Amino acid sequence: MNQVITMIDLEITPPLQRETVRSYVYRMLYDNIMSLHLPPGSAMSEQEVADLLKTSRTPVREAFIHLGQDHLLDIFPQRGTFVARLHTQMIREARFMRVVMEEAVMAEACQGLPESCLRQLYEILERQQKAADAGDKRAFFEADNAFHETVFSGCGRPHIWQTLMRASLDYSRARVLNAFLEPKEIPLSVHEDMLKAIESHEGDKAARLVRQHMANQETGIRKLMQLYPDYFI
Template structure:
């Protein structure tokens, strides 16, 4: 009797889930600057930390290289990329174009329920500010802008914004310690108030000013940590 066992490859779904886990985890660590620019990444160490095989780790690093979040250095290996200023400018262009266009359409579609939802997020941000919780605040900031875009009926467009702004998000994480959260919360409130009061000009001006503030913040961060950035 032939008792030889046939080893079958893992189901495609399982492999995909492992790659997704690896990609999302490593990406978040890079964007939140838990892993700093210039850090060498070891496939073996990452696989051990995440409890995965090297294959999903390697596949994730390839995808992160496409986002220009990592790059390969001959004789060195995979290294976390610096924050690229050109990528920030492109991401800001995409973000501002889509968010302002969405806001223009939201003015004729907004409901009291939408305003209540946005105000609830702003209130949660004030709590995060009082607790000095940068992580919670950043998550709520994403939720606010996603919800704001959803009012226009084009909420799925937020995925396009999110995919474009990985380098911008790294800079935003850095800038929170410079700008502080209170100012950003107040700007969010002005956007909601303009939307609630059917004040188109005020809402658009508040949102544009809010989105462009990141350039001032980045200038301040670069002055103290120039090694984290690259043109």
């Protein structure tokens, strides 16, 4: 019997309770792509993934189709399947959406957030500080998203945040790559200043901080395009 040689590597976690095989395969591939464990341009095959996840090819094929619809996989008949490269125009449009929506939501947040939400934001800042101290950039990035999501939820806009995330997959991947390449000391000051502006009801200051935050990220992404030109189109 010929030995199967896998050409890719996946970070694999156990299935969740009551998770279907189809959902599990999709989640594993999605998480590996979004975390850049599978970098842009990586080639993969249904059989390789099925062997790694110990499943049949059918749920893998379904996951490939779904990820193709998400613009996270490029599927070329007769040529192969590849992790999609980062689309610069989609990144620009996602950043525009984030700036417009976050400025509006920050203005609402400055009119008053529930006390429970403010406590949660402080807890997230503590998590970010611990992640920064430990050099855990993935945990820092996850807490970064949690901060913004909590502000949206506190303003009664959780579905807008979810929509932004679905429309910002390439932008999110670029931010992950940028976080991994930042120097050891990861800046926390912008989020701290945002929270202070929310507490003191300074809407103009909060909006200015959002623009500053997004501008810093844009600068980082432009550097990434120079460092990793093969990751972008």
